[in-house]
Amino acid sequence: MSVLVGKPAPDFTAAAVMADGGIVENFTLSEHIKGKYGLVFFYPLDFTFVCPSEILAFHNRIAKFEELNTAVIGISVDSHFSHTAWRNTPTSEGGLGPVDFPLVADIKKTIARDYDVLVNDDIAYRGSFLIDKGGVVRHQVVNDLPLGRNVDEALRMVEALQFHEQHGEVCPAGWQKGDEGMKPDAQGVAAYLKKHAGEL
Numbered sequence: 001m002s003v004l005v006g007k008p009a010p011d012f013t014a015a016a017v018m019a020d021g022g023i024v025e026n027f028t029l030s031e032h033i034k035g036k037y038g039l040v041f042f043y044p045l046d047f048t049f050v051c052p053s054e055i056l057a058f059h060n061r062i063a064k065f066e067e068l069n070t071a072v073i074g075i076s077v078d079s080h081f082s083h084t085a086w087r088n089t090p091t092s093e094g095g096l097g098p099v100d101f102p103l104v105a106d107i108k109k110t111i112a113r114d115y116d117v118l119v120n121d122d123i124a125y126r127g128s129f130l131i132d133k134g135g136v137v138r139h140q141v142v143n144d145l146p147l148g149r150n151v152d153e154a155l156r157m158v159e160a161l162q163f164h165e166q167h168g169e170v171c172p173a174g175w176q177k178g179d180e181g182m183k184p185d186a187q188g189v190a191a192y193l194k195k196h197a198g199e200l
Contacts, residue, residue, distance in 0.1 A: 002116035004137040009038070009129060010114035015080040016073075016102040017087060023080050027104060029073065030135065037070040037161070038131035039154060042117050042124035046078040046086040050148045052096055054126070057151040059099040068158045072101040077112060077123055080105040117142060130157055132165075173200055 004010075009029065016027035029038065041058070043051040058065075058072050065072050076083075083103040089095020104111065112118040117127035126143035139157045143149050160171040169181030172192060182192040 004115065004129065004140055007137055008135050009040070009131045009137050010111070011135075012104075012111045012114065014104050014106060014111065016104040017080050017083040018102050019098075019100045021084070021087065021098060023084070024102075027102060032073065032102070033071045033131060033135075035069075035133065037068065037133060037158060038129075039065065039070055039072045039158065040075065040115075040129045040131065041073070041149070041154075042075050042112055042115065042127040044119075044123040044126070044145055045076055046082045047089075047094070050126075050146065051076075052086075052091070052094065054148050054151065055096055055099055055103075056091070058101065058154075059096075061151055061155060062100040064155055065158070068155070068162065070158050073104060074099075074101060075104040075106050075111055075124070077106050077109050079107050119145070128154055130154070130161065132161065172196070 011028065011030045013026050013028045015023060015025050017023055043054060045051065055074060062072060083105060087096050087098055091097050106112055109118055109121065112124040115127060115129065117125040119125055125145065126147065126149055128141050128149060129137050130139035132138050138161050141149065156176065159177045160175055163171060163181060167181055170184045172182050182188050
């Protein structure tokens with residue numbers, strides 16, 4: 001498995017179903033996230049089991065991602081026609097309903113391969129990639145197929161990255177927005193641990 005952290009996010013152009021339900025044949029990652037942070041997540045397949053819970057978890061938090069100037073993009077190896085059909089299926093019947101971010105069709109599996117989340121040349125692991133405004137991957141996590149991801153943790157990582165960029169401090173274990181950061185030097189570590197070691 002490739003570690004993409006610290007490297008430019010692989011760019012791509014593919015068909016996508018947009019938040020309004022329209023289809024864009026040449027959706028391009030770099031254009032869509034220009035001037036923003038990006039959260040790209042892969043899921044195995046439309047019309048499956050864990051996947052709709054994750055996609056709806058992202059959808060239900062999209063306003064928070066937007067507050068953080070972060071574009072969310074979902075990707076699977078399905079076609080844009082399958083994405084559309086799933087969006088047109090009510091949640092009460094196992095569908096998604098309309099979701100407020102693009103679903104990209106990686107029908108040729110090239111995007112999943114570039115991000116090194118393709119399983120047996122078949123479907124994608126549950127990979128999530130946080131991309132900064134310079135187009136560099138700053139965080140990645142990859143779950144095996146049966147393990148749904150924690151979307152609140154994805155939000156926390158965006159907040160942590162932005163805190164670091166704004167203040168120059170680093171984010172200790174379990175850091176949450178509003179918590180104290182740590183100055184990245186020996187004195188900063190000592191000062192932080194003196195106050196918080198027992199809470200870690």
